[in-house]
Amino acid sequence: MKTDELITMLATGVEPVQPHVPEKLISKALLTGVAISFILLLTFYGIRPDIKEVSSTFPFWMKVGVPFANVVLGLVFIFALAHPGKLPKINYWVLLIPIAALWTWAIWTWVNADPSQHSEMLWGKTWRVCIKNIAFLAVPTAVATLFALRNLAPTQPMLSGAIAGWLAGGVGASVYALHCPEMAAPFLAVWYVLGMLVPTAIMAWVGNRSLRW
Amino acid sequence: MIEEELRQLMLMALDGHAASYQLLLQQTSGLIRAYLRRRLVRVPDEVEDLVQETLLAIHTKRHTYRREEPFTPWLYAVARYKMIDCLRRRSQHEALNDPFDDEVEWLAISDHDANDSKKDLDKLLETLPENQRLSIQHTKLDGLSVAETAAITGMSVSAIKVSVHRGMKTLAKMWKEQA
Structure with missing residues (x-):
């Protein structure tokens, strides 16, 4: 087929394009992911019974807030990555700020605690299931974002996948925080971060393969 | 100059104006061809195929162009992506070295x-x-x-x-x- 023929074919009867398609696709994906993740939480884990009492404490807000900050930052980058030629207005190291805040809090707690408490602070009672549960609750958002990205135009497939995974991990962790009984900063600094890194790694791999266009 | 002209055409095209779209694609195909020729000196045979692939990508991904932003950076980012993707495929294909597969x-x-x-x-x-x-x-x-x-x-x-x-x-x- 000659290039001129192709051009004529593409132009013939071209349909108008709605503005803000990417915004709609990404926000729809996020809302779907969060909603399904929340349903999974209610179905398989349940909300911790003392949610009312803990909901005004600092550890609880860190637990929900740090992953939530990851979601917000992830959205900023995903949005830029989905548009060819658009550079994010902020640098990628900004992604580390919430994690750095969490780690500062964790180290501060660690050095100020009696050494006999260290093991309890790090392992808690649920470290075995923490990574798995966060990764599980990240799945809906990861899948939904992947589909949204496939309809957009990410020029860096692996990085886009990784950021989508990081965002999904943030959703998984902040939803899981409503169930998880752990309140010690060192526990969150290790297991929550690992839980969010698992979807990041998987999605980097998936993105590299399935986000080509 | 060319940026403003192309951007106006693109805005019209996004509203469904076929003649503007045709003109836009004609003009951009020249730009893309020049862009790719300068970069693919060793594989000139790929250029026209890749021009067409890029035009297709412009078409199917045109909703990712943001109306308030300049057009040419978007255009060249798409062309660059298609070029890299093509080179990646080529190197994979040659690495496999299995000429019968396609035949x-x-x-x-x-x-x-x-x-x-x-x-x-x-x-x-x-x-x-x-x-x-x-x-x-x-x-x-x-x-x-x-x-x-x-x-x-x-x-x-x-x-x-x-x-x-x-x-x-x-x-x-x-x-x-x-x-």
């Missing part, structure tokens, strides 16, 4: 005894995926418009355009190899 299909076809060209074409068409086969059959053989084909097959207009292009490319390749 199995047409070898099987050329086994058959086909005298008349219509029959021949039908056989080649049969080997295409269904959406490509139907798109070509309706638009190229039955003379329907893309919109009519869309109505018949239930595919989107864009999908049909892409299918026709991909299918025609495969057909041309098979035809050449068979001859």
Whole structure:
């Protein structure tokens, strides 16, 4: 087929394009992911019974807030990555700020605690299931974002996948925080971060393969 | 200068103005061709294919252009992505070094005894995926418009355009190899 023929074919009867398609696709994906993740939480884990009492404490807000900050930052980058030629207005190291805040809090707690408490602070009672549960609750958002990205135009497939995974991990962790009984900063600094890194790694791999266009 | 001109055309095209879109694609195809020629000096044969791939990408991904932003950075980012993707495929293909892989299909076809060209074409068409086969059959053989084909097959207009292009490319390749 000659290039001129192709051009004529593409132009013939071209349909108008709605503005803000990417915004709609990404926000729809996020809302779907969060909603399904929340349903999974209610179905398989349940909300911790003392949610009312803990909901005004600092550890609880860190637990929900740090992953939530990851979601917000992830959205900023995903949005830029989905548009060819658009550079994010902020640098990628900004992604580390919430994690750095969490780690500062964790180290501060660690050095100020009696050494006999260290093991309890790090392992808690649920470290075995923490990574798995966060990764599980990240799945809906990861899948939904992947589909949204496939309809957009990410020029860096692996990085886009990784950021989508990081965002999904943030959703998984902040939803899981409503169930998880752990309140010690060192526990969150290790297991929550690992839980969010698992979807990041998987999605980097998936993105590299399935986000080509 | 060219930026502002192209951007105006793109804005019109996004509103569904076909003539502007045609002009835009014609002008950008020249820019893309020049861009790729400067970079693909060692594989000049790939350039025209890649120009077409980029035009298709511009078409199917045009909703990712943001109206308030400059057009040419978007355009070149798409062209650059398609070029990198093509080079990546090439290097993978050469690394595999399995020349028979691509030829199995047409070898099987050329086994058959086909005298008349219509029959021949039908056989080649049969080997295409269904959406490509139907798109070509309706638009190229039955003379329907893309919109009519869309109505018949239930595919989107864009999908049909892409299918026709991909299918025609495969057909041309098979035809050449068979001859």
